[in-house]
Amino acid sequence: MLEHKILIIEDERPIADILEYGLKKEYQVLSAYTGADGLKAAKEWKPDLVLLDWMLTDLSGTDVCKMLTEQYNIPIIMITARSSMEDKLYGLEVGADDYITKPFDIREVLARIHIILRRYEKGKKGVSEKDNLVIDDITISLSERTVYKEDEYIELTPKEFDLLLYLVKHPKQVFTRELLLEQVWGYDYLGDTRTIDIHVQRLRKKVGLESHLITVFRVGYKYVP
Numbered sequence: 001m002l003e004h005k006i007l008i009i010e011d012e013r014p015i016a017d018i019l020e021y022g023l024k025k026e027y028q029v030l031s032a033y034t035g036a037d038g039l040k041a042a043k044e045w046k047p048d049l050v051l052l053d054w055m056l057t058d059l060s061g062t063d064v065c066k067m068l069t070e071q072y073n074i075p076i077i078m079i080t081a082r083s084s085m086e087d088k089l090y091g092l093e094v095g096a097d098d099y100i101t102k103p104f105d106i107r108e109v110l111a112r113i114h115i116i117l118r119r120y121e122k123g124k125k126g127v128s129e130k131d132n133l134v135i136d137d138i139t140i141s142l143s144e145r146t147v148y149k150e151d152e153y154i155e156l157t158p159k160e161f162d163l164l165l166y167l168v169k170h171p172k173q174v175f176t177r178e179l180l181l182e183q184v185w186g187y188d189y190l191g192d193t194r195t196i197d198i199h200v201q202r203l204r205k206k207v208g209l210e211s212h213l214i215t216v217f218r219v220g221y222k223y224v225p
Contacts, residue, residue, distance in 0.1 A: 002028045004117055007047035009038030009064065010079070011057045015102070019051060019079075022106035023113075035059030042068055048120075049113060054080030054091070062094045069095030069157045073145055075116045076157075079104065085192055093198050095157045098185075115186040120158060133168055135225070138207060140165065147207060154206055159184065163199050167213065167223035176220040196221070 005028040010016040016031045023029045030045055032038035035056045042050065050068060054061040065076055078096040080087070088099045098112050133140040139148045145161055147154040156164070162184050167175070175183075177193035185195070200221055204210050214222050 002026065004028065004048040005030070005045060006049050006051060006113065007032065007038065007041055007045060008051045009033075009035065009041075009056070009061075010051070010053040011055070012053070015053075015079075018106065019109065022109065026110070027113075035061070035064040038064060039067060042072060042074065047074060049117060050074055050076045051109070051113075052076055052078055052096070054078055054082055054087075062091065065091070065094045065096055070155055073156075073158060073161075075120055075159075077109075077112060077116070079109075085194075089192065089194055089198060092195050093202075097157065097159045116158075119162065119184075119186065133165075135168065135209070135212060138209070140168065149208065156203075156206065160199055160203055160206070163196075164203055164207070164209075167221065171223050171225050174216050174219055174222045180220065 006023055008016050008019050008029065008031040010019065010031065011033050013033060016033065020029045020031050030041055030047070032041045035058050038050075038052070041047075052061050052065055056064065061078065061080065065078065068074060068076060075097045076095060077098045077100060078091040079100045079102065080091075081102045091099050097116055100109060100112060131142040133142070137150045142165070147156055147161065147164070163180065166180070166184050177196040180196050181193060200213055204213055212224055214224050216222055
């Protein structure tokens, strides 16, 4: 039995078929052809990763991305014909972990899936239920990959959680944006360094760590306890 499950949400059936054929040797694969069916499949099938088209017939792919990240801790890769940096950054801003433009090479899709799943699984290994990090009134559970502020659950995307955890585990160390991309997204991630700025801004807003996540002018960021 193949271990990981990949949900494809793509309204162009020929593209969905190409993805499904290219992935099914390594993963369990399920395709949904509308945003509504994709949301239903995510709830019932519980995939390990979602490949999500930006332009769907019933819902915007970005709206589907927002709804998925609000309900589940699932990595999401956006696939779309939009290629401008503004579109890519917006896709990341609404919760996507990575971005692939059409036309794509199935080998690139597989490589990016491998990287995201490997890092996601690595973060879950070797952690006991007692492994919690506490910052003021904030509790980070490593085993459950959750963040609570007092008793309130804070919704974070997988990459927001990974970035927060990486910075917290290396207090007072200054990291460039390029290094954070390499360590959190993967050494061969092709995204823009502004991705880091967007994720740090969201962490400050969601978790309230303005006094802990410090911008180092012209360099990058650091976490100060």
